Amino acid sequence: MATAPIEPPQRLVSSLSGDPDSPARQWLQALPTLVQQRLDAWELTLERVHAPGGRSSLLALVRQQDGTPAALKIPVPGRRSAHEAAALEIWDGWGAVRLLRSDEESGALLLERLQGAVSLRSLPEAKALLEAAGTVRRLWVAPAADHPFETLAGRAEEAVEALRTAGALVRSAGPLVDEARELGRTLPAGSDERFLLHGAFRQGKVLAGERAPWLAVGPYPVVGERAYDLAALVLDRFEDLMAGSGAAAAVRRRVAKLADSLEVDRERLRHWTLYRAVDTGVREAAVGDRRRGELLLEFAAWL
Structure with missing residues (x-):
C-alpha cells in the first residue's frame, strides 16, 4: 500500500499540458487515483514513481505481496498503448520484458523489474x-x-496524410516529403512478410535485466516486414554518425551492415529508413526540435 502522495513526473505533466478538457488531461488528473486502485487491487507496495519517466505513461517501482520487485505501468489511454499487453503476452519474456498482470479497463501493466537507468545507449x-x-x-x-x-x-497510410500536412510547414523539405509519401504508399505492398514488430524499437527501449542481459520495453506493435523495425536502428544515435568524417558513406555502410546481419533486403531497408527519417524529421522541424528535425532530413538526403 502507498504511504506517500502519488505525484506524476514533471515530464509527463508537461507533455500533456494542452487543453485542460482533453481526455489526456482528464486522465492525468485522475492518475493518482488510478495508481492507488491498481496498488490495492494487485496488493502492491509502492516504492517510488520512476522519474523523469516517459511522456506517455507513468511507471512506478513496486513490490509484490511476496516481496518480489516489479514495475507498474499506467499508459495514457489511446491506440498506441492498446495492444502492448497482447504483444508482451506473445513474446512471453523472449527478448522483451515479461508481463506479469494486466488490466484491460485501465491499460495498467505489471511488468518484471528491469534496470531502468541502464539501456543499450550506455554501450x-x-x-x-x-x-x-x-x-x-x-x-x-x-x-x-x-x-x-x-x-x-x-x-503507413495514416502517416502519409499526416506527413503531407506537416510537410507543408517545412517547405524546404518538399522533394524529400514527396519521396517519403510515395514510399509510404508503395512499400507496404511490396513485401509478403508478416511479422509481429516492436514498432518503436531503438537502443533506449532495450534495458538491462537479471533474467537476460537485455530486454525490450515499450512496444508499439504492428504487423509487417522486418525492415520497418530495423530502420529505427539505422537512425539510432544518428547525430553521432553525422558528426564523424565521411558521414554519408558511414550511413550507407550502416544500412548494409544491419541488412546483411539480419538477412533483410538492403534496398528495402534503405527506403524504410528514408521514410522514417523524413517522417520524424518533418514532425520535429514543424512542432518540436527544429535543429534535430533538420539533421534528420539531411540524414535522409544521404540515403
Whole structure:
C-alpha cells in the first residue's frame, strides 16, 4: 500500500499540458487515483514513481505481496498503448520484458523489474548496435491469423496524410516529403512478410535485466516486414554518425551492415529508413526540435 502522495513526473505533466478538457488531461488528473486502485487491487507496495519517466505513461517501482520487485505501468489511454499487453503476452519474456498482470479497463501493466537507468545507449555504438540487432531478431515472430494488431499498411497510410500536412510547414523539405509519401504508399505492398514488430524499437527501449542481459520495453506493435523495425536502428544515435568524417558513406555502410546481419533486403531497408527519417524529421522541424528535425532530413538526403 502507498504511504506517500502519488505525484506524476514533471515530464509527463508537461507533455500533456494542452487543453485542460482533453481526455489526456482528464486522465492525468485522475492518475493518482488510478495508481492507488491498481496498488490495492494487485496488493502492491509502492516504492517510488520512476522519474523523469516517459511522456506517455507513468511507471512506478513496486513490490509484490511476496516481496518480489516489479514495475507498474499506467499508459495514457489511446491506440498506441492498446495492444502492448497482447504483444508482451506473445513474446512471453523472449527478448522483451515479461508481463506479469494486466488490466484491460485501465491499460495498467505489471511488468518484471528491469534496470531502468541502464539501456543499450550506455554501450559503445558498435556494441550497442550488435546487441540491439540480436534483441530485435527475437521479437520477430509470426502472429496468429486473428491477431489484434494494426498492419504496417494501415499505419503507413495514416502517416502519409499526416506527413503531407506537416510537410507543408517545412517547405524546404518538399522533394524529400514527396519521396517519403510515395514510399509510404508503395512499400507496404511490396513485401509478403508478416511479422509481429516492436514498432518503436531503438537502443533506449532495450534495458538491462537479471533474467537476460537485455530486454525490450515499450512496444508499439504492428504487423509487417522486418525492415520497418530495423530502420529505427539505422537512425539510432544518428547525430553521432553525422558528426564523424565521411558521414554519408558511414550511413550507407550502416544500412548494409544491419541488412546483411539480419538477412533483410538492403534496398528495402534503405527506403524504410528514408521514410522514417523524413517522417520524424518533418514532425520535429514543424512542432518540436527544429535543429534535430533538420539533421534528420539531411540524414535522409544521404540515403
